[in-house]
Amino acid sequence: MFSLRALSIKRKLTLIIMTASSVALLLVSAGFVAYELVTSRQTMLRDLSTLAQIIGNQSTAALTYQDKAAAEEILRALSVKQHIEAAAIYKGNSLFARYPADVPAAHLFPPHPEPAGSHFERDRLTLFRTIFLEGEPIGTVYLKSDLAETHQRLQRYAGIIVLFMVASWLITYLLSVWLQRIISAPIFHLAQTAKAVSTAKNYSLRAHKRAEDELGQLIDGFNEMLTQIQQRDAALQQANDDLEKRVAERTRDLEWAYNELRRTQATIMQQERLKALGQMASGIAHDINNALSPVVGFADLLARSEPSLSQNGSKFLRYIKTAGEDIAHIVARLRNFYRRRDEREALAPVRLNHLVEQVIDMTRPRWRDIPQGRGIMVEVRSDLDAALPEIAGIESEVREALTNLILNAVDAVPTGGNITLRTRVASAECAPLFLSPARPAPEHGQKERGALQPTHVVLEVADTGIGMDDKTRERCLEPFFSTKGQRGTGLGLAMVYGVMERHEGKIEIQSELGKGTTVLLVFPIRSAPSVTAPGTGSTPAPTGLHVLCIDDEPLLRELLKELMESDGHQVVVADGGQAGLEAFRDAQRRGQPFDVVITDLGMPHLDGRQVAKA
Ligand SMILES: Nc1ncnc2c1ncn2[C@@H]1O[C@H](COP(=O)(O)OP(=O)(O)O)[C@@H](O)[C@H]1O
Ligand SMILES: [Mg+2]
Known part of the structure; x- marks a missing residue:
């Protein structure tokens, strides 16, 4: 219709x-x-x-x-x-x-x-x-x-x-067709503009005003409205962008925190495992040591006190002693890994740069001469921070740790490659775990890395070798863990870990299969008390001492007594802390105090430390 x-x-x-x-x-x-x-x-x-x-x-x-x-x-x-x-x-x-x-x-x-x-x-x-x-x-x-x-x-x-x-x-029709354009054309234009704005969502478009009449006012109003929408749109877009940026930032922070948490968790788990292993190892080592000491001791004693033994007898005795000493040596190393640093153990200033050069020199046969003999090129470079502060440490231990890392790196480049030793300072504030990617920087006011006070010294050993898979990386610090079969003992990194524990430092390992490995030793910067080097002059061993020997192991007790007496000392033995104390007080009362007390530390009821305190 x-x-x-x-x-x-x-x-x-x-x-x-x-x-x-x-x-x-x-x-x-x-x-x-x-x-x-x-x-x-x-x-x-x-x-x-x-x-x-x-x-x-x-x-x-x-x-x-x-x-x-x-x-x-x-x-x-x-x-x-x-x-x-x-x-x-x-x-x-x-x-x-x-x-x-x-x-x-x-x-x-x-x-x-x-x-x-x-x-x-x-x-x-x-x-x-x-x-x-x-x-x-x-x-x-x-x-x-x-x-x-x-x-x-x-x-x-x-x-x-x-x-x-x-x-x-x-005539009217023709006229009207012509005249109505005065009204309809602006309206038509307005409608077209409105449609274009809404389809293209383009608020920068404007309608053109042709006359100062009501239609002109309408177009002005429409344009004004568009301007306001455009401004609001821009403000909204800005707010949206800001929000997105903030969300992205938060997401980055969260991801970082999550990864941090995972890393921390993994580290803690590894530390716990290593601690448990360490406790077990040193427990076993202690027991083996106790069981082994009489074997070696009595063999020694026998050799010294019985010169009339047959040639074969003294030879076998020597074998027993040597084998026993070898075992004792291994056990001692094992105990050493997780040994806590004794309070009195001297920390001396260590110049890491110097040490690095020394170890590179010392290990040269292993990384240059031997591989070269097989036509393999291994290049060792150093990148040392000249302004590196000294650290407080036990130089021999750090040297051994570094040697172990270089030897591992050499093993990791069987067909040749590069090994880089690097020293630098770092700030815990900037990277708590040193290897973790730096925390995503907030938009404003991030302090320059260099502006942060250095709190740590980092010693890096990086190789371009075979790298480790995840499983190996997780377990490589465990004692006796090795992927090298007969060639490996699995004690190298465990020893490095023990050294770092004693230095209150950290060891971090970054490795990717086929790409290489970087091991970081992170030492806290602290000044070492100036230590007087232990006297090297040999003082003649004293003789004829009055010695009290406390040990709950009868064999050990007996061995000590025999050994000391054979050295010309006068020895009294006690089978526990309490008995030892009584003997000590008794001797004082009699006016013949002991010159030396030798006590086992781990004993039931009253242990060696309590005895020493009393
Ligand atoms: N630089 C390295 N590149 C690749 N793997 C390594 C590296 N260092 C150590 N590993 C791995 O960690 C294991 C344990 O090392 P370590 O404790 O030194 O024992 P070992 O060297 O006797 O095997 C090695 O067997 C090896 O699998
Ligand atoms: Mg090794």
């Missing part, structure tokens, strides 16, 4: 203009026709009255002399007036003369005259007029005219009006 609402503004405007102009035209035409109707009737009436007057004036004589023929002659003159249908002259109350005379009287003429006056019927006008002679009424004129002329004229007008209407519609 036709709907006005669905029409475009253009059509609506055209329709409005057409309707308005048509209505106006119709109203004007109707007024014009009505006016024409009224004036033409008035004119007709006036003409007919004049004609009746003339006829009346001409017919006074005919009436006076009863000359009917003359009267009819006068009336016949009306034949020139086409629209006069009938005319008559009455004398008194009766018809005197008539026109047209040949039509039956009853048809066209009223039988009697009516009072003077006129009236319009549907399509004719009738008129009666009294004929006066010297003021006296002597008769009446009757005229009847048709309205054909008026009707014809009206028809003509109607035709003209229709013609005008059609012409004016045409």
Whole structure:
């Protein structure tokens, strides 16, 4: 169905203009026709009255002399007036003369005259007029005219009006099509702009103003609105960007913290495992040592006290002693790994750079000469921080640790490669675990790395070798863990770990299969108390001492007694802490105090330390 609402503004405007102009035209035409109707009737009436007057004036004589023929002659003159249908002259109350005379009287003429006056019927006008002679009424004129002329004229007008209407519609239509653009074009442009903005989400578009009318104001308003939306959009985008950036930052922080946590957890687990292993190892070592000491000791004693032994006897005794000493040596190393540093153990200033150069020199046969003999090139480089501070440590231990790391690195480059030794300072604040990627920097105010106070010295041994898989990396610090089969003891890194523990340092290992390994030894920076080197001058061993020997192991106790007595000392033994104390006090009371007390540390009830304190 036709709907006005669905029409475009253009059509609506055209329709409005057409309707308005048509209505106006119709109203004007109707007024014009009505006016024409009224004036033409008035004119007709006036003409007919004049004609009746003339006829009346001409017919006074005919009436006076009863000359009917003359009267009819006068009336016949009306034949020139086409629209006069009938005319008559009455004398008194009766018809005197008539026109047209040949039509039956009853048809066209009223039988009697009516009072003077006129009236319009549907399509004719009738008129009666009294004929006066010297003021006296002597008769009446009757005229009847048709309205054909008026009707014809009206028809003509109607035709003209229709013609005008059609012409004016045409012109109005053309004009309206042209004029409506003044209104519709800006609206159309506005609608197009709004659509473009919403489809492209481009708030920088603007509508162009063409006039300072209400439409111009509308476009101004629309543009203003766009500006505000654009500003808000930009602000929103900015806020969104900021938020995304913050989320990304937080995510990075969280990831970092999560990785840190995992690393810390792994480290703690490894430390726990190593601690348990260490405790077990040193426990076993202690027991083996206790069991081994009498074997070696008595073998020694036997060799010394029985010179009459056969040649074979003394040879076997030597074998027993040597084998025992070898075992004791291994056990001692094992105990050494996890031995806590004794408070009194001297920490001396160690110059790591110097030490690195020394160890490179010392290990040269292993990393250059031997591989070269097999046509393999191993290059060792050093990258040393000249301003490296000294650390407090036990130089021999650090040297051994570094030697072990270099030997491991050499083993890791069986077909040749590079080994780099690097020293540098680091700050715990910047990288608590030294190897972990530095914490993601916040946007502002991050201190420069160099600006941080160095708290640690890092000694790095990096190789371009075979690297380790995850499992090996996790377990490589464990004692006896080795992937080298017969060639390896699995004690190298365990020893390095023990050394670092005693230095309150850390060992970190970064390794990727096929890419190489970097081992970091991280030492805290602290000043070492200046130590006086232990006296090297040999003082003659004292003899004839009064010695108290406390040990819960009867064999050991006995061995010690025998050994010391063979050296010319006077020895008293006690089988435990309590017994030892009693013997000590007893001797004091007797005025013969002991010069030396030798006590086992690990004993039931009262151990060596408690005895020493007492
Ligand atoms: N630089 C290295 N590159 C690759 N693997 C290494 C490296 N250092 C140590 N490892 C691994 O750690 C294990 C333990 O090393 P270590 O304790 O020195 O014992 P060993 O050298 O006697 O095997 C090695 O067997 C080896 O698998
Ligand atoms: Mg090794």
